[in-house]
Amino acid sequence: MPKKVDHEARRREISEALWRIASTRGLEGASLRDVAAEAGMSLGRLQHYFRTKDEMLLFALRYIESLAQQRIRESIEALGREPTPRDIVRACLVGMLPLDEQSRTGFLVGVAHFHRAVHDPALRTGAQEGIPALRGLFADQLRKAMEQGEVRAERDADDEAMVLICLADGLSTYILLDVHTPEKAVQLLDMHLSQLFDGAGAR
């Protein structure tokens, strides 16, 4: 295996060990040493791939997000037709909810990163880049839906996009706290989408 591929593969293995800790006992207080032990390697070897907990956490988060994006693309393809703006927005939002083990782990890794980012301006940069990009994607779809008459033209696409992201975040939190079931969360999301996609041309 070429060296670069090997390096990436090792970083992924370490990320998967970190996920296992996130989904079982939680990342609070988990050290680089704990993750190394879970990955079956020495601390020194792990530090060859990640120098700090934050570097490791960010890589693990980006990696699980890339898997989520892959699943979202697959769910859109599985529709078997040209996706509407609403299809795309819904698939992304459903993909953000912790509905199975992988997305649950992804959300928990995200929460651990959030927890550190609140107290570290440098770490917040990641969220400051990622969320506006997602908001932009949703806003573009909402503008398309406005042109097609599915969303009323007087709506503010950027603001509605941010409300969608906030809603998905809160729905996820209360799935993990067992306040509502995953099915109920999806139902609340669909209720909100029906209210948003209520233009004259909406089905």
Next chain:
Amino acid sequence: MPKKVDHEARRREISEALWRIASTRGLEGASLRDVAAEAGMSLGRLQHYFRTKDEMLLFALRYIESLAQQRIRESIEALGREPTPRDIVRACLVGMLPLDEQSRTGFLVGVAHFHRAVHDPALRTGAQEGIPALRGLFADQLRKAMEQGEVRAERDADDEAMVLICLADGLSTYILLDVHTPEKAVQLLDMHLSQLFDGAGAR
């Protein structure tokens, strides 16, 4: 001072020390010993008031929530008129957002508790009691607003109430990550409330 009052006062002092840690370096990895040091007492003395980190965290959370409720009551009284259902719902939601140091600390203590509750079924009981009570309060106000024609009768009061709670949660997260300003978050909340309170009798 009677013994019981003294006990409660000491628990509040310890809670305030915990808040200071939550709002500065964060509670991740903070031990009972760290909180005792911040409160200027020995670990043994702190354990006279709280036996576990979870017991301390829950008390600190309930205490800061009670201060938030007091501020919400004051903001409703400050309106200087009989509050409408929308006034009450809005005051509660704005009171949940991290708009100043105290509410910011409250949200961070809540996140720390969330982080532990995800991995501990016993701890989740707190959220499972608190959130449905809040949802019930909002749903009651929405039903009143329906009777007054401020909210359309075909809406589902319980579901809309839960969407409000989820939205406030997500809006708060992205204030703390500096994705949007507190002012922007309040504007998004008001946009959502205007869409919800869009009945024939709404002003």
